[in-house]
Amino acid sequence: MATTVTSGLRIPPSVMESEFKRILLKYDFTEDKAATLADIYTVNSLEGVYTHGVNRFSKFIKYVIDGYVKPHEEPVCIHRAGVLEQWNGRLGPGPLNALVCTDRAIEIAGQQGMGCVAIANTNHWMRGGTYGWRAAKQGYAFIGWTNTIKNMPVWGGINSKLGNNPLVIAVPYQNEAIVLDMAMSQFSYGALDLHVLRNQQLPVPGGYDKQGVLTTDPASIRESERTLPIGYWKGSGLSLLLDILASVLSAGFPVLEVSKQNVENNLSQVFITINLARLKNASTIPTLLQQIIDDYHRSIPDRDSKILYPGERVLRVREENAKNGIPVIQKVWDEIMAL
Amino acid sequence: MATTVTSGLRIPPSVMESEFKRILLKYDFTEDKAATLADIYTVNSLEGVYTHGVNRFSKFIKYVIDGYVKPHEEPVCIHRAGVLEQWNGRLGPGPLNALVCTDRAIEIAGQQGMGCVAIANTNHWMRGGTYGWRAAKQGYAFIGWTNTIKNMPVWGGINSKLGNNPLVIAVPYQNEAIVLDMAMSQFSYGALDLHVLRNQQLPVPGGYDKQGVLTTDPASIRESERTLPIGYWKGSGLSLLLDILASVLSAGFPVLEVSKQNVENNLSQVFITINLARLKNASTIPTLLQQIIDDYHRSIPDRDSKILYPGERVLRVREENAKNGIPVIQKVWDEIMAL
Numbered sequence: 001m002a003t004t005v006t007s008g009l010r011i012p013p014s015v016m017e018s019e020f021k022r023i024l025l026k027y028d029f030t031e032d033k034a035a036t037l038a039d040i041y042t043v044n045s046l047e048g049v050y051t052h053g054v055n056r057f058s059k060f061i062k063y064v065i066d067g068y069v070k071p072h073e074e075p076v077c078i079h080r081a082g083v084l085e086q087w088n089g090r091l092g093p094g095p096l097n098a099l100v101c102t103d104r105a106i107e108i109a110g111q112q113g114m115g116c117v118a119i120a121n122t123n124h125w126m127r128g129g130t131y132g133w134r135a136a137k138q139g140y141a142f143i144g145w146t147n148t149i150k151n152m153p154v155w156g157g158i159n160s161k162l163g164n165n166p167l168v169i170a171v172p173y174q175n176e177a178i179v180l181d182m183a184m185s186q187f188s189y190g191a192l193d194l195h196v197l198r199n200q201q202l203p204v205p206g207g208y209d210k211q212g213v214l215t216t217d218p219a220s221i222r223e224s225e226r227t228l229p230i231g232y233w234k235g236s237g238l239s240l241l242l243d244i245l246a247s248v249l250s251a252g253f254p255v256l257e258v259s260k261q262n263v264e265n266n267l268s269q270v271f272i273t274i275n276l277a278r279l280k281n282a283s284t285i286p287t288l289l290q291q292i293i294d295d296y297h298r299s300i301p302d303r304d305s306k307i308l309y310p311g312e313r314v315l316r317v318r319e320e321n322a323k324n325g326i327p328v329i330q331k332v333w334d335e336i337m338a339l
Numbered sequence: 340m341a342t343t344v345t346s347g348l349r350i351p352p353s354v355m356e357s358e359f360k361r362i363l364l365k366y367d368f369t370e371d372k373a374a375t376l377a378d379i380y381t382v383n384s385l386e387g388v389y390t391h392g393v394n395r396f397s398k399f400i401k402y403v404i405d406g407y408v409k410p411h412e413e414p415v416c417i418h419r420a421g422v423l424e425q426w427n428g429r430l431g432p433g434p435l436n437a438l439v440c441t442d443r444a445i446e447i448a449g450q451q452g453m454g455c456v457a458i459a460n461t462n463h464w465m466r467g468g469t470y471g472w473r474a475a476k477q478g479y480a481f482i483g484w485t486n487t488i489k490n491m492p493v494w495g496g497i498n499s500k501l502g503n504n505p506l507v508i509a510v511p512y513q514n515e516a517i518v519l520d521m522a523m524s525q526f527s528y529g530a531l532d533l534h535v536l537r538n539q540q541l542p543v544p545g546g547y548d549k550q551g552v553l554t555t556d557p558a559s560i561r562e563s564e565r566t567l568p569i570g571y572w573k574g575s576g577l578s579l580l581l582d583i584l585a586s587v588l589s590a591g592f593p594v595l596e597v598s599k600q601n602v603e604n605n606l607s608q609v610f611i612t613i614n615l616a617r618l619k620n621a622s623t624i625p626t627l628l629q630q631i632i633d634d635y636h637r638s639i640p641d642r643d644s645k646i647l648y649p650g651e652r653v654l655r656v657r658e659e660n661a662k663n664g665i666p667v668i669q670k671v672w673d674e675i676m677a678l
Contacts, residue, residue, distance in 0.1 A: 079619035082452025083422050086619055113421030116453050116613070141584060156646050157638030169580040171587065178583065180576040204553065204571050205544065212641055214543065231569025232543050237519040237649040241508040244517065244631060245480060248510065249613065251620035254627065256634045274455070274588065280418035280425055281590035288593065292583060295595045299496030302551055307495050310576040 009333060010325030011054075017042040020057060023339045027064050029071045033096060040095045044127045045326045048317035051190055052127040054328050058335045060093075060126075068265050069093050069123050075100050078251075083112045086251055089122030091265060098125040098269065102134050102144075105273040109140060113278055117271045120252025124264060129181035129311070131271065132170030136177035141274040142170040147243045147255050149264040152185050152227050155236035158212075160225060162239040163255040164188065165246070170311075172276065173289050179311035184239035186228045192218040246270050348672060349664030350393075356381040359396060362678045366403050368410045372435060379434045383466045384665045387656035390529055391466040393667050397674045399432075399465075407604050408432055408462050414439050417590075422451045425590055428461030430604060437464040437608065441473050441483075444612040448479060452617055456610045459591025463603060468520035468650070470610060471509030475516030480613040481509040486582045486594050488603040491524050491566050494575035497551075499564060501578040502594040503527065504585070509650075511615065512628050518650035523578040525567045531557040585609050 011019075017038045024034035041060075045053030063069040073092035077085050085104065089097040101117040108115025125131070125146055135142035148163035164183035171178050187195075187206040195202055195218040205214045207221035207228045214228075221227060229235030247254035252268035276285060299307045321327070350358075356377045363373035380399075384392030402408040412431035416424050424443065428436040440456040447454025464470070464485055474481035487502035503524035509516050526534075526545040534541055534557040544553045546560035546567040553567075560566060568574030586593035591607035615624060638646045660666070 081614065081617035081619075082448075082450065084452035084613065084617075109421075111421065112451070113423035114453060114455050141587070143584075154635055154638050154646060156640055156644030158641050159639045161635060161638050167577075169577070169584070171580070171583055178580065180580045182570075182573045182576060186570055186573075208641075230571075230573045231521075231525055234521045234525075234569045237521060238506075238508070240631075240635065240648065241510070241517065241519045244510055244628065245482075245508070247627060247631075248480070248615065248620075248624055249618070251618065251623075254631050256631055274423065275420065276587065278420035278423075279588070279590065280420075281587075284590075285587055288586060289583065292579075292586075292593050292595055296493055296500060296579065299493050299500050300498045301495055302497050302547075305495030307493060309579065 009328050009330050011328050011333065012325045013042055013046050013322060016045060016054065016326055016328075019336065023061065023336070026339075027061055027071065033071065033093070036099065037093060037095060040126065040130055042326075044130065045328075046318055046321045047314045048321070049127045049129065050327075051188075054326065054336070055332055056126060058332070058339065061339050063123070063263070063265075066263075068263050075119060075122070077104075083108050083114055084116045084118070084249070086249070087117055087119040089119045091121055091123060094123030094125045094267070095130065097122040098131050098271070099134070101269065101271040102131040102142075102273070105271040106135055106138060106140055109273040109275040114272070114274050116249070118246070118249035118252075119269050119271075120250040121266050122269055123267065125267075125269060127181065128166045128168040129170070129179045129314075132168040132179045132181065133177050135273050136170040136172045136179065139172055139275070139277050141172075141276055142168065143272040144168045144270055145242045145246060146267055146269040147246045147253075147258060148267065150255050150259040151189065152229055152236075152239065154240070155229065155233040158208075158224075158226055161255075162229065162236060163243055163258070165239050165242040165255070167238075167242060171289070173293070174286075176315060177311055178289070178293070178309055179314070181310070182230070184229055184235045184242070186230050186235075187218075189222075189227070192222055192227070196222065243268075348667050348669050350667050350672065351664045352381055352385050352661060355384060355393065355665055355667075358675065362400065362675070365678075366400055366410065372410065372432070375438065376432060376434060379465065379469055381665075383469065384667075385657055385660045386653045387660070388466045388468070389666075390527075393665065393675070394671055395465060397671070397678065400678050402462070402602070402604075405602075407602050414458060414461070416443075422447050422453055423455045423457070423588070425588070426456055426458040428458045430460055430462060433462030433464045433606070434469065436461045437470050437610070438473070440608065440610040441470040441481075441612070444610040445474055445477060445479055448612040448614040452614050454612050455588070457585070457588035457591075458608050458610075459589040460605045461608055462606065464606075464608060466520065467505045467507040468509070468518045471507040471518045471520065472516050474612050475509040475511045475518065478511055478614070478616050480511075480615055481507065482611040483507045483609055484581045484585060485606055485608040486585045486592075486597060487606065489594050489598040490528065491568055491575075491578065493579070494568065494572040497547075497563075497565055500594075501568070501575060502582055502597070504578050504581045504594070506577075506581060510628070512632070513625075515654060516650055517628070517632070517648055518653070520649070521569075523568055523574045523581070525569050525574075526557075528561075528566070531561055531566070535561065
C-alpha cells in the first residue's frame, strides 16, 4: 500500500539502489542476486509502494540474518503436469523466487498459450505488482496470488483464520500496464496503524470493534483484531479459495500451517500467464483496451475524485520520484545505513 | 443470490423439471437441449439460487421469443492457441454455451494439466456456480467469470460504467465441492429491491445516496444508482480487470459494448480448469482440504453466526428442497404455467 511520507528526505533512485546492493553483498548475496533484489526494492519505492520497498528492506535483511530467508537457495521444479508446474522455493529470497516463477510461466505460455507455475516454501514476494508488471511488459496477461500468515477472521467469526492473500491481475496497456494488486483485507494492519498515528478515522468501515459493531475507528479494530475482508462475506470466501488453490497447486502450506510458525514464510504462490500475441484478435487488443479505459475515464467524478485505473497512479509517482528523489522516512533510512 | 421465499407453494423437483422441459420443447428446443436446460433451471432452484432458476425462467423464454436467445445456435471454436481456445457463442442459450465451454476446458486440462476456453457473443449463464460444481465434481479446479451489462460506477465516479461480473472459483471437496460464486457488487439490484419491499435496511453499507453519503438504505441507493463494489476501490478494480480479460481473451464485447444494446447479451466469459489428478500431491489434497475446512469451522462465531464455507449452504438447501419441494412464489409459477 502506498503511504504518504512526511519526512523531507529524498534519496535518488540510483543512490538507493547502490546502497541496497552494497548491503546485500555484505550479507552474502551473489553479485547477480544483490543487483536484482536492489532493483526490485528500489523500483517498488520509486513507484510509491514504500511498504514493500524501502520500508521493508531492513526486515528482509533481518530475515536473512535470522535464517528465515536463505540467500543461496534457488527454486526447483519438482513436478510437471502439462502447462502446470510445481516448484519448491526452498526458502530462497521471495522476490527472486517469484521472478523465476513469473519467467517460467511466461516461457510455458510462450509455447502453449498459457502457463501456470505454483511454488511452495517460498518467502514474502514483497509487492505482487512487480510480477504483474513484468509479465505485462512482455505482452502477457498475468494472474497471480500468494497466501500469507493469518490476519483476518472468516465471515461470521471473531478470531483470525484467513490470510489477506494478495491477488494480482495485469494486462499490457500502451507501453505500460494495467495492474491490479489487492489484498483481501479492506485495510492492512500497516494502514490501520498509520491512521492511529495520525489520529484519523478510516474513509470507510475497516472492521468491527470489541462489541461487534462495524467501525471506521482504526484503534478499535486494532484492539478487536477483527479486520474486515473486502465485501464482507465475499472477500472472506475469496481469501479462502485463493489459499486453497495456492496450497493445493503448489503442494505447499495453507495459511493454517504458515500461521503455526514463528514468522511468515513457507508461503504458497501461483503465477498464471497468458500469451496475448497468440490470440486471434491480438492486433486489435490495444484499441479495445483504449476504448475501455477512455470510457472508464469519462466517468462523472464524485466531487473532486480523480478517476484512475489500477496502476495509473504508479506512472505519476514514478515520474515524480525519479525527478525529486524517493521520499524516505529518516528513521527508516538510518536503520538501513546501520545494516 | 438466494432469497427467502414467503409463499407456501412448493413444487417437487421432478414436476418442475418436466414442466420446464415441456415449455422448452414448445419453444422449439430440441429434446436434448430442453432436457439439459430444464435440469439446470431445476437444480439452480433446488439448490436455492431461485433468482437464476425458477424466478428467471420466464425471462429466458421471453428472450427466446424476442430473438435474443437463439435456441438452435451452437458455439464454435474460432481459434486455438495451445491450451487456450477462443469460441463464438453465436447467441445460443447461455447455460448450454457455458456447459460446452466448461466441458471443453476440462477436456484440454485432462490432456495438458490446464485448459482455458473464452467465449464471445453468448447469453447470460444464469448461475455461475453451475459450471464450478460441474468441473469440481469431475476432479478439476475451476476459475471462471462473465461480464454483464453496466450496473455499477467505478470508484470515485457516480455513473454506471462497470458490470458486476460474477467470478466463480471451485474445488472438489469430499463428494461435493467448495464453490465461491460472487458478483463484484456488494448487493444486486434484486437484493436492494427485496429489502425495499420488506422495508428493511441492508446489513452493511450497499452504496451511496444522492448526497454521496455511504448508506444502508436500499431505496436511497436505488435512487442514486450508486451501488457499491465489494471493498470499494478494490472491487471496482477487480471488476474492470475481469471485464478486460473476458473481452480480450474471447475477442468479444466488453461491458461498454454490451451496455450499448437493448438487452444484456453478447456477453464474454472465461472458463479455466485445472486437472488436480495430475498434481504430484493429488493423493493428499483431500486431507489438506479437510484440515483447512476443519480449521475454518473452528472459528469462534460472532454471537449466533453460523460459520459456513462457500457452497456449504447449498447442501442443506438441496436436501430440504428435495424433501419438501422447491419453494416458488405463486405469481412466478403462474407466469410459467401461462407460457
